[in-house]
Amino acid sequence: MRILVITGAGVSAESGIPTFRGKDGYWRNFDPAKLATPEAFARDPKLVWEWYRERRQRIRNAEPNAAHTAIAKLAEHAREFLLVTQNVDDLHARAGLPKEKMVQIHGDIFVTKCSRCDWSRRDYDHEHEHEQEDIVSKCARCDALVRPGVVWFGEQLPWSEVKRVEDFLDRGDCDLVIVAGTTATFGYIIDWALRASGDGGELIEVNPEETSLSQFATQLVREPAAIALPRIVDQLIC
Numbered sequence: 001m002r003i004l005v006i007t008g009a010g011v012s013a014e015s016g017i018p019t020f021r022g023k024d025g026y027w028r029n030f031d032p033a034k035l036a037t038p039e040a041f042a043r044d045p046k047l048v049w050e051w052y053r054e055r056r057q058r059i060r061n062a063e064p065n066a067a068h069t070a071i072a073k074l075a076e077h078a079r080e081f082l083l084v085t086q087n088v089d090d091l092h093a094r095a096g097l098p099k100e101k102m103v104q105i106h107g108d109i110f111v112t113k114c115s116r117c118d119w120s121r122r123d124y125d126h127e128h129e130h131e132q133e134d135i136v137s138k139c140a141r142c143d144a145l146v147r148p149g150v151v152w153f154g155e156q157l158p159w160s161e162v163k164r165v166e167d168f169l170d171r172g173d174c175d176l177v178i179v180a181g182t183t184a185t186f187g188y189i190i191d192w193a194l195r196a197s198g199d200g201g202e203l204i205e206v207n208p209e210e211t212s213l214s215q216f217a218t219q220l221v222r223e224p225a226a227i228a229l230p231r232i233v234d235q236l237i238c
């Protein structure tokens, strides 16, 4: 089978990573949706970095859940497979999903990049030196401030990653599309899901609540991903 899976914050929430929405998402009385913007970084880069460092640490301490494991297992059994995740954490990778089968369309929280030039580095193991610093680091190449390698609200998606999704879609329709743990508020998520499922493909939505994608799904599973996905995957591969 040719399979596309799309995941969002709901999948990571079950590993204890708070979503941006709702009061649980608040950090020191700040709304993360307002911190994750170029404007917030321009106004107070130190504050934005503090939030991202805390979030990195939280992700390091978290473990992949049954949904991540089920998706990695499905990838092993598919003829062709791509995961498009809106999550910037590394839980899909730690569950065993190979990098070449995954697109992190909103970036990677462990990447630190320059806010001006194309310098970047993955900071997973370097965090402790930075955590002690009370200042925001500057680019070694051009001296501009460095920032987290994620896509902020109002920013463009990374072209290279969009191209990987487009290339996968161009190679043919999918037999199965699963969209899990995302409210699908971004138009491109709905667009990719619909294009991938084509004329005859199955489109399964896994989400406790109704979303803007629900009307297009061939199957609705109103359960959390960590409960529903292991069962769905077991049924598919047996």
Ligand SMILES: [Zn+2]
Residues within 6 Å of the ligand: 114, 115, 116, 117, 118, 119, 139, 140, 141, 142, 143, 144
């Ligand atoms: Zn630079």
